[in-house]
Amino acid sequence: MTGFLDALLNGLALGSVYALIALGFVTIFKASGVLSFTHGSLLLLGGYLVAVLHDDLGFAGALALAVVVTAAVAAALDRLVLQRVGGTDPHAAHVQTIVTIGIDIVLVTDLARRIGGDLLPLGDPWGNSVTDLGPVTVADSRIAAILVSAVAIGGAFALFRYTPWGLSLRAAAEDREAAALMGVRLTRVRTVAWCLAGGLAALAAVFLVAFPAPGLERTTGQIALKAFPAAILGGMASPVGALVGSMLIGLTEAFVAGYQSDLHVLGEGFGDVAPYAVMVLVLLVRPAGLFAAKGAARV
Amino acid sequence: MSDLLKSGRLRGSATFLLPALLLCALPFYLDAFWLRIGLFSMAAAIGAVGLSLLSGTAGQLSLGHAFFLAVGAYGYVWLAGEPGPGLPPAVAAVLAVLLAGAAGGLFSPVAGRVKGVYLGVATLALVFLGHHVLLTADSVTGGFNGRSVPPLELGGFTFAETDPELTVLGVPFGAEERLWYLGLALFALTWFTARGVLRGRPGRALAALRDSETAASVMGVPVARYRSSAFVVSSMYAGLAGVLLALSFRRVVPDYFSLLLSVDYLAMIVIGGLGSVAGATVGAVFVTALPLLMTRYADQLPLVATPGSGDGSIGPTEASRYLYGAAIVVILLYAPDGLHGLARRTRARLRRRPPVTGPPGTGPSSGAPSAETDTAGDTATTARAKEHTP
Numbered sequence: 001m002t003g004f005l006d007a008l009l010n011g012l013a014l015g016s017v018y019a020l021i022a023l024g025f026v027t028i029f030k031a032s033g034v035l036s037f038t039h040g041s042l043l044l045l046g047g048y049l050v051a052v053l054h055d056d057l058g059f060a061g062a063l064a065l066a067v068v069v070t071a072a073v074a075a076a077l078d079r080l081v082l083q084r085v086g087g088t089d090p091h092a093a094h095v096q097t098i099v100t101i102g103i104d105i106v107l108v109t110d111l112a113r114r115i116g117g118d119l120l121p122l123g124d125p126w127g128n129s130v131t132d133l134g135p136v137t138v139a140d141s142r143i144a145a146i147l148v149s150a151v152a153i154g155g156a157f158a159l160f161r162y163t164p165w166g167l168s169l170r171a172a173a174e175d176r177e178a179a180a181l182m183g184v185r186l187t188r189v190r191t192v193a194w195c196l197a198g199g200l201a202a203l204a205a206v207f208l209v210a211f212p213a214p215g216l217e218r219t220t221g222q223i224a225l226k227a228f229p230a231a232i233l234g235g236m237a238s239p240v241g242a243l244v245g246s247m248l249i250g251l252t253e254a255f256v257a258g259y260q261s262d263l264h265v266l267g268e269g270f271g272d273v274a275p276y277a278v279m280v281l282v283l284l285v286r287p288a289g290l291f292a293a294k295g296a297a298r299v
Numbered sequence: 300m301s302d303l304l305k306s307g308r309l310r311g312s313a314t315f316l317l318p319a320l321l322l323c324a325l326p327f328y329l330d331a332f333w334l335r336i337g338l339f340s341m342a343a344a345i346g347a348v349g350l351s352l353l354s355g356t357a358g359q360l361s362l363g364h365a366f367f368l369a370v371g372a373y374g375y376v377w378l379a380g381e382p383g384p385g386l387p388p389a390v391a392a393v394l395a396v397l398l399a400g401a402a403g404g405l406f407s408p409v410a411g412r413v414k415g416v417y418l419g420v421a422t423l424a425l426v427f428l429g430h431h432v433l434l435t436a437d438s439v440t441g442g443f444n445g446r447s448v449p450p451l452e453l454g455g456f457t458f459a460e461t462d463p464e465l466t467v468l469g470v471p472f473g474a475e476e477r478l479w480y481l482g483l484a485l486f487a488l489t490w491f492t493a494r495g496v497l498r499g500r501p502g503r504a505l506a507a508l509r510d511s512e513t514a515a516s517v518m519g520v521p522v523a524r525y526r527s528s529a530f531v532v533s534s535m536y537a538g539l540a541g542v543l544l545a546l547s548f549r550r551v552v553p554d555y556f557s558l559l560l561s562v563d564y565l566a567m568i569v570i571g572g573l574g575s576v577a578g579a580t581v582g583a584v585f586v587t588a589l590p591l592l593m594t595r596y597a598d599q600l601p602l603v604a605t606p607g608s609g610d611g612s613i614g615p616t617e618a619s620r621y622l623y624g625a626a627i628v629v630i631l632l633y634a635p636d637g638l639h640g641l642a643r644r645t646r647a648r649l650r651r652r653p654p655v656t657g658p659p660g661t662g663p664s665s666g667a668p669s670a671e672t673d674t675a676g677d678t679a680t681t682a683r684a685k686e687h688t689p
Contacts, residue, residue: 035416085631095631097360097416098569101562102627109620113613222558228420236417273431276424280409283421287412 005136007258013142015250016149020204021227022242023156024197029236030173031193033093037100039201040221041107046070046202047209047216048111054123063206067199074198075191077103083187112218119215128211141210152203165192173237229279233290249275322483326476334475336588341482342543344583345489347567348576349536355574357529358509363422364564366429367399367534369556371541374398376551377439379449388451392542399538400531407527426558433553445552448545482543493576505529566623570630572637581638590619
């Protein structure tokens with residue numbers, strides 16, 4: 001039973017971190033139709049900044065600066081590179097998606113070179129302390145992950161729902177051309193979307209490498225890719241779907257890892273790749289994701 | 300002579316024969332290092348042509364290419380080796396290619412229905428799941444340390460250092476020289492079959508599918524079937540490339556077949572120009588040869604440190620990754636049809652230059668002809684997936 005509760009809490013914590021990343025994917029996708037493959041490197045950038053700066057600025061200051069800088073880098077990439085690719089081509093979003101892969105190669109190479117073979121500590125205040133919650137022992141970092149993610153995600157949803165930018169974003173996702181004709185400034189909407197996604201990715205990095213993970217390493221960025229299955233499960237254009245998908249992915253991963261001894265047929269460490277197995281299974285049944293609206297094609 | 304060359308057919312075959320003869324002569328002049336670069340480039344080109352069919356022509360983004368390369372490579376090693384059925388290597392090679400195709404076929408329920416860039420995400424699953432299987436299925440794959448590759452044998456002739464000893468025109472033929480000709484033959488096969496597919500009915504159907512799924516299906520193109528067969532064919536090319544890579548490396552390890560490899564292949568086809576066989580080849584040579592050359596000449600290049608000279612310095616592998624990451628961005632920004640398209644436009648521009656009128660050098664600078672050739676030649680190559688409105 002404690003094993004079950006353990007896995008459940010781990011899964012929720014993991015899921016809420018994935019949700020931060022997946023929400024970023026979805027926001028970018030809604031605003032611009034681009035699948036951002038740069039997310040791994042943005043996350044790595046956020047984590048790296050915290051790791052480098054926390055000695056001088058303290059953890060909170062470093063985190064705040066990392067979020068701002070990562071958001072600014074994301075916005076700059078969108079403004080200075082992505083928006084200049086493809087022009088008025090109807091397939092521009094697809095070309096821009098490939099450009100994000102190119103950007104990712106450059107950024108990841110550079111950050112990996114700086115990090116080298118080291119494990120960088122982020123200096124987070126919760127360290128390796130644990131709390132007893134009834135029968136289970138939970139790492140404080142997990143609790144912090146759940147709480148902070150809940151606040152951040154709540155904030156993002158409030159942005160979508162109550163701000164003029166959120167309204168523009170939803171209008172742009174609905175019909176880009178009509179939104180533009182109604183006076184929505186698409187370039188501004190998508191730049192803000194990239195900002196938000198970059199900030200969320202930097203925030204996610206802190207929890208992704210916190211205890212019991214060993215610290216920031218050069219491959220940390222690849223973990224961000226697991227939020228892709230989460231966003232795809234949710235149907236890519238739905239923030240709620242991304243949330244549900246992330247929880248599903250997080251729980252799957254935690255339960256597979258928690259019950260690994262019973263699942264040894266699948267091999268050691270299957271938990272790490274379980275999200276992808278879930279994604280393939282769901283895509284077999286519903287190719288458009290769990291929460292996608294059925295759309296009619298227009299010629 | 301020049302009249303003879305002008306008659307189209309002869310010139311057509313001359314443009315193929317000359318490079319072919321040149322490539323055949325190279326093993327007599329180059330040492331093993333250059334031959335190995337060529338060999339890896341040929342293997343990469345075969346794989347890149349396959350990916351180009353899928354991503355460039357059918358508009359389906361795939362990041363799962365490393366998985367199919369792995370299926371080809373490991374399929375060959377297992378089928379031809381011990382432990383394994385121990386089949387004759389030539390049979391094992393053919394079966395490995397078919398195995399890669401079958402793996403693509405198994406994925407086709409997803410590949411046929413998921414479109415464009417979404418398929419890219421779905422195929423991420425293949426790479427990660429495949430890597431996991433390679434690490435854990437010890438008895439077949441040899442686990443983390445991989446397996447050594449049995450040399451290919453064809454009718455008593457072994458593609459290895461000896462057996463039989465062979466010296467042609469005073470040049471001793473070792474593994475590299477023999478594999479070079481094997482690679483050339485396989486590459487020629489790839490070149491002609493892929494061009495055949497692209498120029499025939501399937502190529503037109505796939506391009507129509509990319510440009511507009513709805514329009515294509517109204518015109519009678521069975522959408523899901525063409526999408527999944529593009530996927531199967533592309534994975535068979537990947538399998539063939541995997542076999543050739545395994546033969547050239549002589550050892551296969553799981554960590555080679557990671558997401559990075561898939562991204563490398565994507566870089567190849569984007570840099571070369573999507574949807575063209577020649578473009579994929581150029582891109583493959585560029586992306587494959589660059590890190591190897593940089594490693595070799597690291598001590599002579601500015602800004603590049605020799606490998607292993609401490610943390611923080613830019614090694615040759617990193618330098619080449621910077622370069623081709625940036626190349627993807629720059630090419631899509633300024634020349635979306637890649638190096639191949641760039642070359643074709645330059646050629647078209649030169650050809651349009653009026654031969655006598657005006658002083659030399661003023662011809663191609665006017666804007667109008669270039670715009671014309673752009674639209675005229677731009678049917679199959681641009682980096683586009685299908686579907687107009689999301």
